[in-house]
């Protein structure tokens with residue numbers, strides 16, 4: 001069986017070259033006869049320089065969302081993503097159809113889904129809708145994050161460290177395999193980054209050099225003493241993080257390094273299948289168990305309430321309201337039309353089951369006839385009766 005397509009989700013700060021990178025990898029796959037399927041999740045982008053098969057802008061008008069909900073640009077992006085996330089089942093359905101075309105058709109399934117995201121990283125990575133979109137994608141396909149970095153703007157130790165901490169937070173938030181893509185290498189070689197990530201002493205050397213040049217300002221808080229030691233310890237702390245990443249140097253302008261990028265995607269795809277998928281499935285099972293246990297509690301609570309109601313209203317049993325209230329009052333409270341089956345089915349298990357199910361439906365809980373909790377409660381009612 002052919003391998004499932006891998007979803008490559010491109011995340012990067014505004015100006016990092018994310019869109020140019022998307023254009024480049026899209027072009028590369030077309031040239032190599034591996035036509036990808038492309039998704040644009042940036043509602044605010046004006047022009048997308050590549051053909052997106054699914055575009056958030058086709059179904060959501062970002063400007064209208066801002067106007068309608070009286071929002072600023074970031075709120076507009078967030079709300080557009082929220083609205084889009086409500087359609088995620090349809091989107092995943094479409095992707096699955098693409099990935100598994102009918103055997104008789106001549107459609108060649110894509111090997112890659114390329115996903116572009118808003119430059120406002122936090123609106124995507126830290127929002128509920130971003131989590132829903134990523135989790136849904138990762139539940140259906142191997143998913144890899146490509147974090148795009150503007151190399152020329154990351155060449156000082158402090159900007160490098162800021163970017164790495166950001167990447168680290170994305171890794172821990174998304175819990176997906178990540179490739180660091182050092183972009184714009186036609187302007188600035190990314191060898192320094194590779195060295196800093198693999199050799200702590202090289203980073204220290206650069207740090208001392210910058211300290212000597214007075215890059216961090218004077219001594220004291222915010223000065224070289226504090227900044228230098230902070231960067232030093234952070235660099236040590238991030239060693240473990242670096243070991244989980246693939247780093248590639250590319251130029252989206254010239255196309256250099258794009259081969260390496262796709263080698264890294266393949267490596268991360270295998271890692272996803274090996275390490276991340278079991279973990280994802282474990283998390284999904286835990287969530288399902290939690291939901292089932294909550295449902296069980298709700299069900300039991302409703303059943304208990306109903307048993308109490310039944311006990312209270314049973315003929316011959318004393319009203320909980322006390323002797324002072326007459327049967328006539330009770331008659332006023334009960335409209336026989338509310339219980340069309342009551343007379344016919346009161347002693348009948350089927351009727352009881354139906355009443356339980358109706359009451360549960362009103363609570364938003366759907367149960368089948370052979371639902372174990374329903375069966376248990378009916379058995380309990382029989383014993384009690």
Ligand SMILES: Nc1nc2c(ncn2[C@@H]2O[C@H](COP(=O)(O)OP(=O)(O)OP(=O)(O)O)[C@@H](O)[C@H]2O)c(=O)[nH]1
Nearest residue numbers: 013014015016017018019020119184187251252253
């Ligand atoms: N020299 C060089 N410039 C690049 C490269 N990649 C992107 N750029 C330039 O960087 C600028 C930003 O690129 P975009 O692709 O628009 O960046 P973005 O991250 O999508 O930005 P937003 O659309 O604001 O999110 C543009 O001027 C690009 O031409 C590269 O590899 N080399």
